[in-house]
Amino acid sequence: MITVAGFNSAIDRLVDVGSLRAGEVNRSTPADERPGGKGVHVAQTLAALGVPVTLVGLCDDAHAAEFSERLRLRGVDFRAVRSPVPLRQCLAIREASGRITEVLERSDDPGEDTRFVLDQVLRHWALESEAVVCTGSLPPGFDPAYYAGIAGELALPCAIDASGDALRLAAEASPWVLKPNAAEAADLLGTPVNTMGDAAAVVRALHARGVRHAVLTLGAQGAVAVNEHGAWQATLHVQGVRNTVGSGDCFLGGLVAGLVRGEALGVALRLAVACGAANALGEETGFVRLDTVDGLQPLVRIEPLDV
Secondary structure (H helix, E strand, C coil), rough: EEEECCCEEEEEEEEEEEECCCCCCCCCCEEEEEEEEEHHHHHHHHHEEEEEEEEEEEEECCHHHHHHHHCCCCCCEEEEEEEECCEEEEEEECCCCCCCEEECCCCCCCCCCHHHHHHHHHHHCCCCCCEEEEEECCCCCCCCCCHHHHHHHCCCEEEEECHHHHHHHHHHHCCCCCCCEHHHHHHHHHCCCHEEEEEEEHHHHHHCCCCCCEEECCHHEEEEEECCEEEEEECCCCCCCCCCCCCCHHHHHHHHHHHHHCCCCCHHHHHHHHHHHHHHHHCCCCCCHHHHHCCCCCCCEEEEECC
């Protein structure tokens, strides 16, 4: 089993507009509203791949029943911690051209007692797990070093997907997996990531800091990864992209699933890229279908990367 710390739960809302015009009235389709947040996306992907998964996160009273039922039907064991404040809203506005604009609401501080319960519930279920995934922003009030602390304190593999100070501190904690995107890596290392050479330098630098599996996602350009056995570049070109929101989360779910099964990093990277693309081809945010993933995997190109 894998336990996912996706504390900062959200409501994902997707609307379609012809084109988004700033400063004007824009009319959209009715919102498609579902349980969201990076932890939900990662957990749903793991479940779709047949990996038992427990998700620990916040949920307010208004959405508790919906979250639990939807995630149960997806094969996710959701261990909800009651939030005394409403869940945040994440709005994705999709234009006819395919461009997507995200508006991510900042969550409120759930309070010291709730933060304590989140930590204790995570640690309880981690004892039953093969690995822990810490993903997404932390609710206000959490120390940005929290993920780094989890990676250092728990005696099991820890995969981290974070940004800002949480990413910086996690990179110093020698995690099992660290997966920034290009913008996050540029912020972390203070250098732009514009070329494949830049990407190779990033994963090399992270691995040298003690990250066992250093992975960098590059959107439509694929991903690069390095560990003690070598380095690889993965690419996949697909047509008909509908919704890229959550693709990085689905990528992480696929990567962790492969590594936990004992697959080599290059093999796990192939599965991860297929999961990210499967999400992009679908309508729903942060969700993949196994048949789509299986169909895409043979199309992923894996090449050794000279780092």
